[in-house]
Amino acid sequence: MIDQVVEEAKEQAEQKLSPDMPEKARERAMAGVAAKAIQKLEKRDVLFEQELATSDESVSVKKFLEQESARLGKTISIKQWALFIIK
Secondary structure (H helix, E strand, C coil), rough: CCHHHHHHHHHHHHHHCCCCCCCCHHHHHHHHHHHEEEEHHHHHHHHHHCCCCCCCCCCEEEHHHHHHHHHHCCCCCCCCCCCCCCC
């Protein structure tokens, strides 16, 4: 899965790079793209596996979204995460 995510990110970045870019600069850019793609993937997966803070039962965010999606008959997509604290 990681390899696929990195490859997709590199393909998208490659389309945006100038064909005249020196090879060394292109390699550094691709290394940065790969690192950022892995970081984004890890962040997303970690958040999906966390327990849902507002649930009475032990359920992960991913499982809750799957249950609600089935209940509503709609696909639920996460576009952005927000950090909050429950006191």
